[in-house]
Amino acid sequence: YQQVYGPNGFFRRYTGNSKDPQVLVSLGYEREKNKSAVPTGNVVVHIMRSGNDIGAMKFKLTDNVYGAKTMNMVLPANTNELTVTINLKTTHNWYDFTIRMDGNDNYAQQYAGHVESNKQSFTDPLMGGLV
Numbered sequence: 001y002q003q004v005y006g007p008n009g010f011f012r013r014y015t016g017n018s019k020d021p022q023v024l025v026s027l028g029y030e031r032e033k034n035k036s037a038v039p040t041g042n043v044v045v046h047i048m049r050s051g052n053d054i055g056a057m058k059f060k061l062t063d064n065v066y067g068a069k070t071m072n073m074v075l076p077a078n079t080n081e082l083t084v085t086i087n088l089k090t091t092h093n094w095y096d097f098t099i100r101m102d103g104n105d106n107y108a109q110q111y112a113g114h115v116e117s118n119k120q121s122f123t124d125p126l127m128g129g130l131v
Contacts, residue, residue, distance in 0.1 A: 013110040020107045022051025027111050039117045041093040047082040058102040065096040065126050092122035
């Protein structure tokens with residue numbers, strides 16, 4: 001596996017093996033739909049096929065800390081991309097979740113951190129003992 005650490009709680013962990021699905025998973029910030037393009041405080045998960053497998057792929061997004069419900073995501077057959085926005089309002093823009101693929105116990109990608117916006121920021125609720 002590989003781990004990446006950065007400032008402000010930024011953390012990524014990637015685990016898997018040669019049987020991983022042929023997909024690319026990325027995480028970005030949702031942005032306001034005006035000229036400023038300021039981050040809203042939410043994150044956007046983007047899943048894209050990178051191979052020839054055209055069947056449906058099922059993923060689970062599990063919150064590791066903040067108590068959000070597990071989210072089931074499906075990349076339908078013959079569809080190349082899936083985009084899901086995760087609302088982080090209740091966690092003050094903090095996130096920590098893992099994405100796994102159904103049927104592949106070795107594949108997991110964990111994303112944690114904080115989305116900065118033009119709004120006042122709060123301490124991580126986990127670190128503050130609120131979770």
